[in-house]
Amino acid sequence: MLVQVNGKELEVRAPTLSALLDELGYEETVVATALNECFVRAVDRTATPLKSGDAVEILVPRQGG
């Protein structure tokens, strides 16, 4: 299915947000996630299904002012 990940359209097979992180190689990385502009806690990712057209944000710690 086609989903938006960090603003880019991607064809993915993952049925859940947790599976998407695995599919994209984020397994061990500290990330924060949002689905359609709403925060999804790490503990809820396995139970968060993805559907075509969803917008996913995967964010990491970065420099800030």
Added chain:
Amino acid sequence: MNNAPFRLYDATLTSRLLVGTAQYSSPAVLAAAIKASGAEVVTVSLRRESGGNRAGESFWSLIRKLGVRVLPNTAGCRSVKEAVATAQMAREVFATSWIKLEVIADDDLLQPDVFGLVEAAAILSREGFQVFPYTSEDLVVAERLIGAGCEVLMPWAAPIGSARGLNNVFGLQALRKHFPAVPLIIDAGIGTPAHAAAAMELGYDGVLLNTAIAKAGDPVAMAKAFALALEAGRLAYCAEPIPPRDMAEPSTPQIGRAFIDLPRRA
């Protein structure tokens, strides 16, 4: 002397300088500048990973090694919804309830959207966040932010990155006098150590800055200069500066001056 401990929510700090971590030429310079600044709190953000080089991971590892507290920001957020979601994500990743809340209104001045700011502050305070709002020097907005649960206020000195110093000294003084017991941190617009010292002489509790150190020719030396300026400014405030006068007043005593009783010659 009115040198009460510097408290921000649950933390008692020694350094009154808070520094940003962006725009440094390298991670090594960033680390050296933070150490030289003596800052115990640094600001960080959440961003999309770019380039697949896991830069986020190495940055976070560097910050953790420095042993400082982090103050995550919601920089660039344009709506209450964005700011709240970003704060929630930051709390999970950085394991802190502190959030530097920014809701930005416009591109030219990066001015805070104070209406959205108050709304977001209320939501986040109810969710247990300890909110550090990036605001203007407006007293009414400050009242609303405190009503929304903020125990610290962070008024700007001037637009972010402008290096213009204290744009509205009267407004900042009024804010300080109106809220004598609320920790007030100047956030944004500081260009030189003199600006930071001036803020501290007004009785501000601390200063948060980024660009003035990161983009200086020698960021490490500039970080040290800011640390000294804050210390000097705070000491001066506690020592109660004399008020300005319109006319001169001789500092050397007039009594006993030679020739004082002789008639003046043309």
